[in-house]
Amino acid sequence: MAPRDFESNDPIAWCPGCGNFGIREAMKLALSEIGLKPEQTCFVSGIGQAAKAPHYIRCNLFNGLHGRTLPVATGVKLANPELVVFAEGGDGDGYAEGGNHFLHALRRNLDMTYLVHDNQIYGLTKGQTSPTSEAGMRTRTTPCGAIEPAYRPLALAVMMDAGFVARGFCARSRQLADLIKQAVEHRGFSLVEILQNCVSFNHVNTAKWYSHRVYDLAEENHDPADRDKAYGRALEWGDRIPLGVIYRSGRKSYDQLAGDMTESRSGDSDRVPELLDKLLAGFR
Amino acid sequence: MTDITLAIAGQAGQGVDTASELLARTLVRSGYHIFSYPNVMSRIRGGHNFTAVRVSDRQVYSTPGKFNALLAMDELSVREHRADMVEGGTMIAEGRMPSIEHHGQSSNDEARMTIETRNSNDRGRGERADRPTILRVPMAEIAGKHGGSKTMANVVGLGALLALTESGDSPRSRGRDRNPVQSPFSKLRNLLKERFASKGEEVVRQNLACLKAGADHIRERRVTNVECRMLGQSATGNRQSGKRGRLLLTGNHAIALGALASGVRFHAGYPMSPSTPIMEYLAAKQAEAGLVMEQAEDEIAAIIMVIGAAYAGARAMTATSGGGFSLMVEGLGMAAMAELPVVVVLAMRAGPATGFPTRTEQGELLFVTSASQDEFPRFVFAPGTAEEAFCATNRAFELAARFQVPAVVLSDQLLSDSLWTVPSFNLARTRVSSDFDESAWQGRPANSYRRYAITASGVSPRLRPGFRGQLVRSLGSEHDEDGFQTEDKAVRVKMHEKRMSKLEAMAGAMEAPTCYPEETADVAVVCFGSTYGAAREAVDILRSERVSVAMVHLCDLIPFPRERMTALLAPARKVITVEGNSTGQLAALLRRETGIKADAQVLKYDGRPFEAASLAEEIRRKC
Numbered sequence: 037m038a039p040r041d042f043e044s045n046d047p048i049a050w051c052p053g054c055g056n057f058g059i060r061e062a063m064k065l066a067l068s069e070i071g072l073k074p075e076q077t078c079f080v081s082g083i084g085q086a087a088k089a090p091h092y093i094r095c096n097l098f099n100g101l102h103g104r105t106l107p108v109a110t111g112v113k114l115a116n117p118e119l120v121v122f123a124e125g126g127d128g129d130g131y132a133e134g135g136n137h138f139l140h141a142l143r144r145n146l147d148m149t150y151l152v153h154d155n156q157i158y159g160l161t162k163g164q165t166s167p168t169s170e171a172g173m174r175t176r177t178t179p180c181g182a183i184e185p186a187y188r189p190l191a192l193a194v195m196m197d198a199g200f201v202a203r204g205f206c207a208r209s210r211q212l213a214d215l216i217k218q219a220v221e222h223r224g225f226s227l228v229e230i231l232q233n234c235v236s237f238n239h240v241n242t243a244k245w246y247s248h249r250v251y252d253l254a255e256e257n258h259d260p261a262d263r264d265k266a267y268g269r270a271l272e273w274g275d276r277i278p279l280g281v282i283y284r285s286g287r288k289s290y291d292q293l294a295g296d297m298t299e300s301r302s303g304d305s306d307r308v309p310e311l312l313d314k315l316l317a318g319f320r
Numbered sequence: 321m322t323d324i325t326l327a328i329a330g331q332a333g334q335g336v337d338t339a340s341e342l343l344a345r346t347l348v349r350s351g352y353h354i355f356s357y358p359n360v361m362s363r364i365r366g367g368h369n370f371t372a373v374r375v376s377d378r379q380v381y382s383t384p385g386k387f388n389a390l391l392a393m394d395e396l397s398v399r400e401h402r403a404d405m406v407e408g409g410t411m412i413a414e415g416r417m418p419s420i421e422h423h424g425q426s427s428n429d430e431a432r433m434t435i436e437t438r439n440s441n442d443r444g445r446g447e448r449a450d451r452p453t454i455l456r457v458p459m460a461e462i463a464g465k466h467g468g469s470k471t472m473a474n475v476v477g478l479g480a481l482l483a484l485t486e487s488g489d490s491p492r493s494r495g496r497d498r499n500p501v502q503s504p505f506s507k508l509r510n511l512l513k514e515r516f517a518s519k520g521e522e523v524v525r526q527n528l529a530c531l532k533a534g535a536d537h538i539r540e541r542r543v544t545n546v547e548c549r550m551l552g553q554s555a556t557g558n559r560q561s562g563k564r565g566r567l568l569l570t571g572n573h574a575i576a577l578g579a580l581a582s583g584v585r586f587h588a589g590y591p592m593s594p595s596t597p598i599m600e601y602l603a604a605k606q607a608e609a610g611l612v613m614e615q616a617e618d619e620i621a622a623i624i625m626v627i628g629a630a631y632a633g634a635r636a637m638t639a640t641s642g643g644g645f646s647l648m649v650e651g652l653g654m655a656a657m658a659e660l661p662v663v664v665v666l667a668m669r670a671g672p673a674t675g676f677p678t679r680t681e682q683g684e685l686l687f688v689t690s691a692s693q694d695e696f697p698r699f700v701f702a703p704g705t706a707e708e709a710f711c712a713t714n715r716a717f718e719l720a721a722r723f724q725v726p727a728v729v730l731s732d733q734l735l736s737d738s739l740w741t742v743p744s745f746n747l748a749r750t751r752v753s754s755d756f757d758e759s760a761w762q763g764r765p766a767n768s769y770r771r772y773a774i775t776a777s778g779v780s781p782r783l784r785p786g787f788r789g790q791l792v793r794s795l796g797s798e799h800d801e802d803g804f805q806t807e808d809k810a811v812r813v814k815m816h817e818k819r820m821s822k823l824e825a826m827a828g829a830m831e832a833p834t835c836y837p838e839e840t841a842d843v844a845v846v847c848f849g850s851t852y853g854a855a856r857e858a859v860d861i862l863r864s865e866r867v868s869v870a871m872v873h874l875c876d877l878i879p880f881p882r883e884r885m886t887a888l889l890a891p892a893r894k895v896i897t898v899e900g901n902s903t904g905q906l907a908a909l910l911r912r913e914t915g916i917k918a919d920a921q922v923l924k925y926d927g928r929p930f931e932a933a934s935l936a937e938e939i940r941r942k943c
Contacts, residue, residue, distance in 0.1 A: 046805075078632075095791065098631050100624070104621075107622075108628035111630075115628070140617040312747055313747075316567060316745065
């Protein structure tokens with residue numbers, strides 16, 4: 037299927053010039069190149085500008101509550117392992133409201149891809165500080181500048197030995213599509229953080245600001261299997277910001293460790309009386 | 321009629337729980353009915369815990385009264401429960417029995433109590449001692465000698481306790497079972513063999529040696545307890561064993577089995593007393609039953625995972641207590657908005673916040689009827705017994721799936737933790753319907769599936785995501801029939817009415833309230849959930865005194881059975897509500913839904929269950 041076959045009819049409700057458009061292009065490209073059919077995919081999102089993204093893609097969709105993206109995706113994957121599951125949301129959804137779920141999704145290592153659009157600001161609620169806002173950044177809720185330092189989720193992911201950790205940039209759709217493809221191919225939990233400009237509320241970290249700082253890890257001989265080096269790259273922020281695959285772990289995924297879940301879920305209702313007879317014997 | 325209570329008390333960690341379960345199962349296998357209620361503190365070691373096992377030759381439904389015999393594993397238990405003993409009751413307590421010669425002279429408290437230790441042959445029913453007989457058994461010492469570890473002291477104690485059920489004939493015959501098949505003592509021997517078989521022959525031998533040594537300690541003293549002796553004599557033995565034998569299980573087990581009988585495929589939960597045994601049981605049966613049990617990072621994640629699994633096509637549930645349910649509330653609304661069937665077990669305890677973590681109350685009725693913002697249809701079931709918990713859980717799964725709404729099974733610590741005797745579950749009455757009609761979608765044009773299609777019933781056909789050529793779009797935001805987000809006011813009204821239109825058929829699908837022993841009487845005692853047992857037995861007591869009273873118990877609570885309750889309560893001269901909270905939430909619900917104002921209320925909010933005798937007294941005063 038061609039990239040345009042993944043376009044839905046839902047009218048897009050993003051601001052003109054939003055970084056999300058580039059991410060959508062990369063997503064269509066990746067889905068097309070992987071060779072998936074829309075019905076084989078399941079996109080789960082929460083609430084925020086990024087969480088609208090799956091509406092604009094043809095896919096199975098669950099769009100739920102702010103911050104609760106990963107638990108829905110977890111339930112979907114555990115109940116139906118055949119679906120190719122994507123969780124998608126922003127920095128507020130995933131790192132603030134859903135912070136605890138992020139931590140445990142990293143531990144759980146289910147076979148799914150988590151895309152985080154990180155624009156370092158709250159867009160849908162109109163310009164409040166985010167966990168990834170730089171210290172000192174002035175927003176509507178930090179008029180004197182943010183006191184807290186910015187959160188480095190990629191470093192946390194490396195520390196947690198996440199399966200696949202990568203960073204893309206909305207203005208580099210081709211590279212981003214390749215990262216998404218690798219993330220889907222990786223068996224286990226894949227985190228793809230996507231740097232994204234917000235034209236309406238973040239006037240510091242603009243598209244130009246990111247463009248001047250990003251570099252491609254592939255050009256610097258980075259070995260994603262080297263965890264210590266990966267940790268250093270994950271923390272790198274400021275004048276130089278790395279893009280590409282930061283870390284790959286050899287860790288086994290949840291389904292590899294739990295055995296064949298498809299088998300264990302195959303119980304059908306005809307078996308219920310026999311099962312109950314057996315279980316009730318344990319209470320006599 | 322036999323209706324006596326044997327209790328076991330001690331510190332957390334002394335094996336009170338294990339011993340009481342072994343005792344209860346032994347007596348069930350001997351042909352009795354049991355109701356066993358654990359009184360535990362929220363700690364793993366120390367403190368004071370006790371479990372009272374009520375034993376009867378007919379079905380019993382509520383917590384025990386005074387104790388006929390007590391196994392006291394420590395000194396605090398002796399002091400704590402002296403007032404709980406019936407006249408002439410027997411305590412078996414940790415410690416050395418003072419020698420007979422010293423009885424008359426000793427001035428210490430223990431000796432005075434021991435003076436009252438008499439051979440029951442000297443004493444008929446009419447000449448009981450005021451104070452309990454205290455029999456000292458050095459349980460820890462005997463356990464060390466025969467079992468190699470004082471942790472088997474509880475088995476020594478059980479042996480001593482069960483020796484009380486033996487006849488007080490000659491010492492020679494007392495050493496053996498007159499009828500080995502029928503005596504509770506031999507049933508317990510067999511149970512210990514079964515229980516410890518996997519730990520090896522040596523552990524079995526040690527346990528049996530401890531059991532016998534404990535029993536011999538009492539046998540040698542030729543002491544028996546009249547009521548306990550009757551237990552040994554009326555035991556009906558192997559009639560109750562085998563495939564048709566009675567079940568002994570907790571309310572939590574009944575709920576977990578009800579879920580398995582409903583084809584549950586996914587459970588996510590976070591441990592919280594008193595609901596935790598549900599997830600533990602399901603975790604243990606994952607492979608056998610073909611389900612996934614995932615321990616979530618918190619209760620929010622638990623219910624959201626359950627919603628994800630339901631979306632993916634699995635019958636899914638979670639279980640928690642009030643604090644966890646408070647965290648789940650936003651998720652409950654999302655299940656309703658996305659029109660997904662989820663089953664939530666809410667086992668209530670006492671108090672807001674942490675409250676009494678291991679105690680019982682019914683303070684969350686109104687909370688659960690309206691939890692989460694705005695309006696949406698939901699089911700609430702409040703079963704009164706373990707048997708009803710099994711059936712109500714099956715109903716919760718079936719009806720949640722049929723109407724694509726959330727369902728709550730409202731339990732509490734009393735129902736969840738108590739051990740109940742159940743004849744057996746009626747599997748012929750449980751149902752597992754198919755939630756998907758995929759054959760209807762074969763060959764349909766691609767992309768023609770509409771997740772929220774408007775239908776006459778308000779229920780839209782479900783499809784599993786992954787179905788060829790169709791997409792399933794589920795939303796927590798307001799949406800149109802295709803699952804596209806909308807802010808259109810007409811669509812909002814249409815979709816809200818679609819969801820709410822299920823209510824009438826939902827109400828029609830629920831089971832009628834239970835009336836005991838008949839529908840109408842001068843006084844109607846109205847209750848819900850675990851108050852069933854005490855209310856039923858209080859009604860028995862009052863009717864034996866010729867009071868015209870009947871119980872109306874609500875299991876299927878929400879949607880509230882307005883017409884049925886109005887009709888049932890119309891002939892009553894007086895309506896008295898009985899519930900475990902301080903404001904009368906059931907009374908408020910009854911009035912809101914039917915306009916009927918309760919004439920009197922019996923309320924309890926001390927964290928302890930209602931007791932039949934005192935409840936009967938309270939109702940009598942309000943009649």
